Amino acid sequence: xxxxxxVEVEAGIATIRLQRPPMNALNxxxxxxxxxxxxxxxxxxxxxxxxxxxxxxxxxxxADIKEMEQMSYSDMVFHSRRLQSAFTAVARIPKPTVxxxxxYALGGGCELALTCDFRVAAKNAKLGQPEILLGLIPGAGGTxxxxxxxxxxKAKDLVYxxxxxxxxxxxxxxxxxxxxxxxxxxxxxRARVEQYVGGPALALRAAKEAIDRGxxxxxxxxxxxxxxxxxxxxxxxxxxIGMRSFIENGPGKASFEGA
Numbered sequence: 001x002x003x004x005x006x007v008e009v010e011a012g013i014a015t016i017r018l019q020r021p022p023m024n025a026l027n028x029x030x031x032x033x034x035x036x037x038x039x040x041x042x043x044x045x046x047x048x049x050x051x052x053x054x055x056x057x058x059x060x061x062x063a064d065i066k067e068m069e070q071m072s073y074s075d076m077v078f079h080s081r082r083l084q085s086a087f088t089a090v091a092r093i094p095k096p097t098v099x100x101x102x103x104y105a106l107g108g109g110c111e112l113a114l115t116c117d118f119r120v121a122a123k124n125a126k127l128g129q130p131e132i133l134l135g136l137i138p139g140a141g142g143t144x145x146x147x148x149x150x151x152x153x154k155a156k157d158l159v160y161x162x163x164x165x166x167x168x169x170x171x172x173x174x175x176x177x178x179x180x181x182x183x184x185x186x187x188x189x190r191a192r193v194e195q196y197v198g199g200p201a202l203a204l205r206a207a208k209e210a211i212d213r214g215x216x217x218x219x220x221x222x223x224x225x226x227x228x229x230x231x232x233x234x235x236x237x238x239x240x241i242g243m244r245s246f247i248e249n250g251p252g253k254a255s256f257e258g259a
Contacts (some may be wrong), residue, residue, distance in 0.1 A: 002033035007040055012048040012197035013190055014041040016090075023061035024054045026108045028079070031086040034112075038089040045258070048197035050093055051189045052116055053100040056182070059125070060109030065134070080139050083108075087140045091115035091212070094205040096196040100189035101125045102182055106164065111138055114145040117208070119175070120189040121167040122182035127175060130162035148215055150174050200238035201258035206230070 004020040004027075016037045018024040041047045054060050063083075071079060090097070090112065099105075099113035101121040110127050113119050121127070129138045129146065137143060138159060147155035150173045158165065170176040180188045196204060206229040214222030233239045237259045245254035 002029055002036075004030045005033040005037060007037050009044070009047055011194070012046065013051060013194060014044070014047040014049070015051045015053055016041065018052075018054045018060055021055075023058055023104070024109070025062065025064040026060055026112065027064035027067050028082075031083055035086045035089045038093050041095070042093055047095065048199070048201065048258075049096045049098075049193035051098055051100055051186070051193065052090070052112070053186055053189070054102065054105075054109075056102060056186075058103035059099065059101045059105040060112055061104040062107030062109050062130075063140075083140050087111060087115050091141075091145075094208060095201070096193045096204060096208070098189045098193050100185045101127070101176065102185050107131055107138070107142075108140050111140040111142045111145065114141060114149065118177045118189075118192055119170075120178045120180065120185055120192060121170060121176040122185045123167050123179055124182055125167040125170070125176075125179075126164040127167075127170050128162065128164040129159050130164070132160060132162040146175075198256065198258075200236070200242060200254075200256045202236045202238060203233055206233055 004018070006017050006019060008015045008017065016034070018030065020027070020030055024030075041050050097116040098118040098120060099116040101113055101119060102125060103122070105113045105125060105127045107128075107130055110129055113127070129142045131138050131142070138146070143155070143159060146158065154173050165173070165175065167176065167179045171179050178188060178192065210226045210229045213225050217225070238256045241256055242254045
C-alpha cells in the first residue's frame, strides 16, 4: 500500500495509522493510501469497526504545503477532485469509524477527522481549518462536513478566521465527541467502537447510509432513503435472528452473524 500508512486488525477493529513523521502531512501518496485502506477495511469480513489514528504525538497537521505550492490552477483542477474523493472514500466506509486525535488536526487533518462517525481528542489537541491564512479555503470537504457537524455560524467562524480551537472548545461546539488524556486517546477510540463489533453488520451499514445520505438531501428524500434501507433489512439473516431472540429472550441478547 504505502510506507506512509498501515492497516492493522485486532479483535475486529481495524486501525488505519498514518505514519509520515514528524507531522503526518497529507501528500498525494498518503491520500491514495487512504483510498486503498478504505477499500481494504470495507471488504474485510473480519473488520467490524475502524480507528483512524495518527500516532501518539500528532493526528495530521494538514496538507503538504510544499507539494501544493508547486501546483498550477490546471494541476489543482485535477488534484482537488482526487483529494476530495480520497477523503470521501474514508467517509464511505460502511462500518462505524472513529478518529483518535492527538496533537494537531489542522486543515486537511481536521477534514480527515470529519470523515469519521466519531472523534476522540486528547486534552492537548488543537483543531482548525487555517487555509484562509494561505489565501485558500478548505478543499477536502471542510466547508461541507464541518458546517453539517457544528452548524454554519460556527463553521464560518473557524473557516473565516483560520484559528485553532482547543479540545475543550471542540467538545463544546460538537466538533469532537470525547476528550481524554493524551495517553488514553487510542484506547478510548477503540472503546467507542468496539461495542459495534459482532453486531448486525448490514443494519449498521444501512443506518450509516441512511443518516449520511439523508443529510445530503431534503427531508422527504431522506425519509425515502430510510424506508428503502429499513425494508431491505428484512432480507437479512440478522433481522430474523434479532427478532426471534427478542421474542424468546428479550432485548439485547441476540448473537448476530453479520449476514
